[in-house]
Amino acid sequence: xxxxxxxxxxxSIQEGENLTVYCNSSSVFxxxxxxxxxxxxxxxxxxxxxxxxxxxxxxxxTFQFGDARKDSSLHITAAQPGDTGxxxxxxxxxxxxxxxxxxxxxxxxxxx
Amino acid sequence: EAQVTQNPRxxxxxxxxxxxxxxxxNMNHEYMSWYRQDPGLGLRQIYYSMNVEVTDKGDVxxxxxxxxxxxxxxxxxxxxxxxxxxxxxxxxxxxxxRDNEQFFGPGTRLTxx
Numbered sequence: 001x002x003x004x005x006x007x008x009x010x011x012s013i014q015e016g017e018n019l020t021v022y023c024n025s026s027s028v029f030x031x032x033x034x035x036x037x038x039x040x041x042x043x044x045x046x047x048x049x050x051x052x053x054x055x056x057x058x059x060x061x062t063f064q065f066g067d068a069r070k071d072s073s074l075h076i077t078a079a080q081p082g083d084t085g086x087x088x089x090x091x092x093x094x095x096x097x098x099x100x101x102x103x104x105x106x107x108x109x110x111x112x
Numbered sequence: 113e114a115q116v117t118q119n120p121r122x123x124x125x126x127x128x129x130x131x132x133x134x135x136x137x138n139m140n141h142e143y144m145s146w147y148r149q150d151p152g153l154g155l156r157q158i159y160y161s162m163n164v165e166v167t168d169k170g171d172v173x174x175x176x177x178x179x180x181x182x183x184x185x186x187x188x189x190x191x192x193x194x195x196x197x198x199x200x201x202x203x204x205x206x207x208x209x210r211d212n213e214q215f216f217g218p219g220t221r222l223t224x225x
């Protein structure tokens with residue numbers, strides 16, 4: 001099974017601060033997804049990146065896929081309490097596996 | 113409303129008592145899967161199904177069974193639950209596996225005493 005390492009595991013910041021979450025692997029992925037999960041709910045897709053070097057923006061969130069398609073980052077600008085949640089990255093193997101690999105998640109708390 | 117539903121949402125049971133967690137989706141998705149989520153371990157896939165009557169093992173299939181007799185339903189069966197199966201379970205579906213978005217159900221919190 002391929003591994004996706006997420007860092008940091010926990011993040012507690014004040015409203016208005018910026019932050020970056022990292023998702024790294026030694027394996028190549030054909031695509032990578034970021035999900036956000038709120039307490040008591042299932043994960044919800046934020047974005048899918050498929051091209052090495054791709055950058056996607058979703059309001060205050062910026063997602064980047066590494067050139068070698070082994071890593072990704074999520075940057076949040078001016079975090080708000082509504083950004084609080086568990087952020088998960090998930091990779092689809094380039095080798096044809098039907099089993100997606102999920103990172104362990106980054107738990108973000110944004111204090112007002 | 114497009115959704116994945118799971119039942120029950122919460123279940124407390126005892127070791128060895130067979131149980132079934134139901135999952136249903138109304139989006140006509142071919143691909144469905146079951147995950148368990150444990151602190152520090154993230155989401156791990158238990159079983160998946162590419163279509164009706166087609167199922168296969170994920171990363172952690174031991175102690176679980178599934179069936180896919182209809183496209184919309186994908187129940188998870190624990191024939192003889194054990195305490196190490198205490199976890200938060202999610203069902204998910206998508207048009208295709210891999211690049212397409214997976215839609216997750218709300219989760220089933222299972223406690224096996």
